[in-house]
Amino acid sequence: HQQQQQQQQQQQPQRKNNKRKRGGGNNRDEKAKDSPIFEIPNMSSKEIRTKVHQVVRIHLKGYGSTTGVSKDDPNVKTMQIFKMSSSRGGGKRRRRTRPATHRYVHFTLQKRNVDTMSCISQIARVVRRTPKTFAFAGTKDRRAVTFQRVSAFDVDHGRLKSAVRKCLNRTVKVGSFEYKPEGLRLGDLTGNKFTVVLRNVSLGAASGDEVDVKQQEQQENMMIQETVQKAVEAIRKKGFINYFGLQRFGTGQVPTWQIGLRILKKDYNTAIGMLLMPRKHEKKDAETARKLFRDTGDIEKTLREMPKFMHLEASLLKALREYGSSQAVQALIRIPRSMRLMYIHSFQSYMWNQIVSVRLNKFDADKAVSGDLVLVNGDENDVEGEEEEEDLRALPKVKVLSEEDVANYTIFDVVVPTLGTDVELPPHLAEEYKKIQDGFGVDLINTTKHSFSEAVVTGSYRKMLCKVQEFECEVLKYTRDDENLADAESRFEKVSQDSTSNLPSSDDGPENSAATAPKCALKLRFTLPSSSYATQAVRELMKQTVGRRQIDK
Numbered sequence: 162h163q164q165q166q167q168q169q170q171q172q173q174p175q176r177k178n179n180k181r182k183r184g185g186g187n188n189r190d191e192k193a194k195d196s197p198i199f200e201i202p203n204m205s206s207k208e209i210r211t212k213v214h215q216v217v218r219i220h221l222k223g224y225g226s227t228t229g230v231s232k233d234d235p236n237v238k239t240m241q242i243f244k245m246s247s248s249r250g251g252g253k254r255r256r257r258t259r260p261a262t263h264r265y266v267h268f269t270l271q272k273r274n275v276d277t278m279s280c281i282s283q284i285a286r287v288v289r290r291t292p293k294t295f296a297f298a299g300t301k302d303r304r305a306v307t308f309q310r311v312s313a314f315d316v317d318h319g320r321l322k323s324a325v326r327k328c329l330n331r332t333v334k335v336g337s338f339e340y341k342p343e344g345l346r347l348g349d350l351t352g353n354k355f356t357v358v359l360r361n362v363s364l365g366a367a368s369g370d371e372v373d374v375k376q377q378e379q380q381e382n383m384m385i386q387e388t389v390q391k392a393v394e395a396i397r398k399k400g401f402i403n404y405f406g407l408q409r410f411g412t413g414q415v416p417t418w419q420i421g422l423r424i425l426k427k428d429y430n431t432a433i434g435m436l437l438m439p440r441k442h443e444k445k446d447a448e449t450a451r452k453l454f455r456d457t458g459d460i461e462k463t464l465r466e467m468p469k470f471m472h473l474e475a476s477l478l479k480a481l482r483e484y485g486s487s488q489a490v491q492a493l494i495r496i497p498r499s500m501r502l503m504y505i506h507s508f509q510s511y512m513w514n515q516i517v518s519v520r521l522n523k524f525d526a527d528k529a530v531s532g533d534l535v536l537v538n539g540d541e542n543d544v545e546g547e548e549e550e551e552d553l554r555a556l557p558k559v560k561v562l563s564e565e566d567v568a569n570y571t572i573f574d575v576v577v578p579t580l581g582t583d584v585e586l587p588p589h590l591a592e593e594y595k596k597i598q599d600g601f602g603v604d605l606i607n608t609t610k611h612s613f614s615e616a617v618v619t620g621s622y623r624k625m626l627c628k629v630q631e632f633e634c635e636v637l638k639y640t641r642d643d644e645n646l647a648d649a650e651s652r653f654e655k656v657s658q659d660s661t662s663n664l665p666s667s668d669d670g671p672e673n674s675a676a677t678a679p680k681c682a683l684k685l686r687f688t689l690p691s692s693s694y695a696t697q698a699v700r701e702l703m704k705q706t707v708g709r710r711q712i713d714k
Contacts, residue, residue, distance in 0.1 A: 296344045421508035447467075629689065
């Protein structure tokens with residue numbers, strides 16, 4: 162028994178030494194080969210040694226430190242700083258640092274059927290970073306194939322490319338990588354280019370029974386060409402009303418502007434209920450979780466049933482579990498700030514659309530009138546940018562037009578404010594603004610304090626009419642409904658020499674749809690300023706209207 166104890170005592174120090182060699186501490190075993198050692202003598206104070214270790218670990222990337230003893234006096238402590246080994250053999254792996262000119266990787270992001278915020282969250286998850294690592298100049302629509310530049314801080318482009326290709330290849334592509342010293346910021350764009358295809362275009366059959374099919378088709382094609390040419394010339398000359406599009410107010414069952422209104426009125430529990438209520442045309446597991454919470458109110462059971470992609474709803478439920486329904490505002494604050502701002506901006510946009518309709522109906526719709534607002538310097542970059550945060554930019558100076566000023570400006574110079582604390586109201590519309598606000602029971606102009614901080618907004622100025630730039634229209638024929646007429650993806654492949662993979666030609670449709678009789682399509686190409694909506698330009702081209710019923714629902 163004594164012999165066994167002696168053997169165990171002899172083995173224990175050896176095991177400790179082995180663990181120390183394999184462990185991830187900052188010791189000499191991790192030192193790079195032939196690395197010089199910087200020694201600090203007389204480090205007897207443990208408190209000072211601890212602080213030096215922290216400084217080395219935080220500020221001297223790629224270097225390690227260890228505590229030793231003096232060669233002259235074994236009782237005197239010293240510290241040694243050395244360059245870490247780059248091999249994976251021992252110690253904690255450290256991320257390689259990049260030069261200042263390569264801190265941000267910029268790349269082109271192509272996505273389909275996913276909004277920008279969700280797409281960035283998915284990419285962050287597969288590369289094991291937070292969404293804050295990525296930045297972009299503006300958001301893009303969900304229901305489209307979109308392309309935009311994105312920047313990522315301290316992310317290797319090879320790792321990003323392989324992770325996206327492996328995990329997100331069906332919906333997301335990345336390419337055209339470039340390293341730069343600075344990242345992107347919201348608002349760093351001058352506009353957006355669009356390619357829109359309108360399929361199955363028809364003006365109706367020609368009259369008369371004697372007209373054969375071929376002649377009827379030729380006649381219809383000529384009518385389409387003439388009608389399209391007139392519409393294109395009209396929109397080039399007159400532009401279109403710069404309304405916020407329907408997607409600004411949410412394409413789901415619950416309009417985002419109504420959630421924003423409930424928040425502004427401090428009806429937080431109703432706002433949360435609207436965010437968590439069941440919705441049509443949603444995935445089965447998401448619908449089940451929403452109905453479970455609606456019927457039982459059981460937060461724990463709902464969280465277990467809730468799918469992983471419902472990040473916002475899960476955050477709300479966890480906050481409700483922590484704070485209770487009496488602290489609903491604390492639960493709403495758990496939502497990402499970009500989403501909180503979106504609800505308030507959506508309500509501002511809803512009121513802006515209403516006041517613009519009043520302006521065009523009550524006053525001359527073809528020219529500027531006395532009382533209208535225009536920018537002092539006339540710089541279009543000073544008007545509202547796409548999703549740019551209001552508190553990060555100064556409002557431009559505006560002037561109220563007098564009768565003498567009207568002749569010097571056009572209808573395209575007129576700006577209309579979105580309501581906030583810092584904007585100047587056009588005097589001939591001030592009473593209309595008040596009526597609209599009173600109708601909703603809010604006062605954005607005089608609200609300087611609010612329990613929901615994002616509810617205090619400064620406002621902005623937005624052009625009332627928008628000019629279409631680089632407008633092109635092409636009439637096409639096609640026989641398959643899934644035929645790729647936009648050529649957006651193929652153009653991305655040509656531009657992106659470092660793209661991840663070959664892209665499919667159709668939008669998740671059938672591989673080979675049946676051929677049909679030739680149909681007519683319109684391919685539109687145009688450029689719009691930031692924050693202007695292509696859907697509104699297309700509606701103007703097609704002479705379609707949007708009623709309040711559509712926006713409300």
